[in-house]
Amino acid sequence: MKGWQETELENVAPYIKEKVGATALDAGNYISTDNMMPNVGGITLSNYVPTSGKATAYQHNDVLVSNIRPYFKKIWRARKAGGCSNDVLVFRAIPKKAHSVFLYYKLSQNDFFDFMMAGSNGVKMPRGNRNLIPKYKFQLPPLPIQKKIATILSAYDDLIENNLKQIKLLEEMAQTTYEEWFVRLRFPGHENTPIDSETGLPVGWEQKTLSNFCSKITDGTHDSPKQAEEGCRLITGKHILNGFIDFQTAYFISEEDHLKIKKRSGLNKGDILFSNIGTLGNMAVVTQNFEFSCKNVIIFKHKVGNHNFLYTYLCNQNTKNKLFGQSAGVAQKFFSLKFIRSYKDYFPPNQLVEKFDSYTSGMYKLKHQLDNQNQRLKEARDILLPRLMTGMIDVEKYNPADLLKEVA
Numbered sequence: 001m002k003g004w005q006e007t008e009l010e011n012v013a014p015y016i017k018e019k020v021g022a023t024a025l026d027a028g029n030y031i032s033t034d035n036m037m038p039n040v041g042g043i044t045l046s047n048y049v050p051t052s053g054k055a056t057a058y059q060h061n062d063v064l065v066s067n068i069r070p071y072f073k074k075i076w077r078a079r080k081a082g083g084c085s086n087d088v089l090v091f092r093a094i095p096k097k098a099h100s101v102f103l104y105y106k107l108s109q110n111d112f113f114d115f116m117m118a119g120s121n122g123v124k125m126p127r128g129n130r131n132l133i134p135k136y137k138f139q140l141p142p143l144p145i146q147k148k149i150a151t152i153l154s155a156y157d158d159l160i161e162n163n164l165k166q167i168k169l170l171e172e173m174a175q176t177t178y179e180e181w182f183v184r185l186r187f188p189g190h191e192n193t194p195i196d197s198e199t200g201l202p203v204g205w206e207q208k209t210l211s212n213f214c215s216k217i218t219d220g221t222h223d224s225p226k227q228a229e230e231g232c233r234l235i236t237g238k239h240i241l242n243g244f245i246d247f248q249t250a251y252f253i254s255e256e257d258h259l260k261i262k263k264r265s266g267l268n269k270g271d272i273l274f275s276n277i278g279t280l281g282n283m284a285v286v287t288q289n290f291e292f293s294c295k296n297v298i299i300f301k302h303k304v305g306n307h308n309f310l311y312t313y314l315c316n317q318n319t320k321n322k323l324f325g326q327s328a329g330v331a332q333k334f335f336s337l338k339f340i341r342s343y344k345d346y347f348p349p350n351q352l353v354e355k356f357d358s359y360t361s362g363m364y365k366l367k368h369q370l371d372n373q374n375q376r377l378k379e380a381r382d383i384l385l386p387r388l389m390t391g392m393i394d395v396e397k398y399n400p401a402d403l404l405k406e407v408a
Helices: 100-107 110-118 143-183 255-265 307-315 317-324 337-342 350-389 400-407
Strands: 005-008 019-021 054-058 063-066 075-077 082-084 088-091 137-140 206-209 214-219 232-235 272-275 283-285 297-302 344-347
Touching (some): 019 082, 063 100, 075 100, 100 350, 283 307, 307 317, 307 350
Antiparallel strands (some): 019 054, 063 075, 206 344, 272 297
């Protein structure tokens, strides 16, 4: 590999130790390990922002890495300036030596996180050794090659990000329709629908349990199956993120354990998963063609004609507020299966539910198509990544636009 040289991380991207005052921070620019997503998933808004003191400052294009439990692979390339907690490491590429986007992809690889884990301290909550991490060695190509590699990989991530924006808009459209029809009561035909004097709701609305919308409501295993080298993934509530299931951070359980769980809660396409212990109310729909098991998750097996309504209802903030106000537990909040099965609310007549399902079907269909495309893009990117980083592929022969056409 002509021009490639072995280097240590500290020679091309040293730690940043600059500080920023708490007054300059908000939920959008404060980064901690809590709002960094696992498996190279970026960040979310922070639930906590310091009100005093100082935080480590970061700038646009800096690379931020969580130093707690490195096996979660939490990393983010900053798109703005802000501050972060002490357990987040900040690396800044030296412009004449390393391209910042190339550096991000290099540190996104498993071997970097494996290196962090190899030198980590602690068992329950391992932390990377700050003195050893800068000694991470890797092959560094000349800057023009770094830029080309960064361009190829960025093309995939840019399309993934655009798809995620479209998915968010589609979800917002469905929620806006739900709010208009069932919260503001401006559903089709509302002008000619009389109001029930006792309930204050349109005539035809009745108090029902969630079970009325399902052929079955069950939950995942209550046991803790042992981790296996291969078999089926075990999904818990923490693996349900942003409306989708993160399989890559879930461990395998044996086929035998999976079959036992399947007898209780075998999953089918279209089932709605709802986290009911710890982090409450995270939701996803089963769209996968492969089998997996779940734990700490309630499963709604919907009836034909109300799937979109039930999913949107459960996602709606008004519903969540009602449910959360009745959750059990002190140290750890939870919803029992009995509570969910018997939970009552006022619901519109079946004809209106079916009309909503039909109206939003295109939105949800496109949402799942975009998610499937993102999965293919991620798989293609992850196959390319190590090959580009080791020089196995001649980057001059690769046209990102042509590659993206193949994936799409």
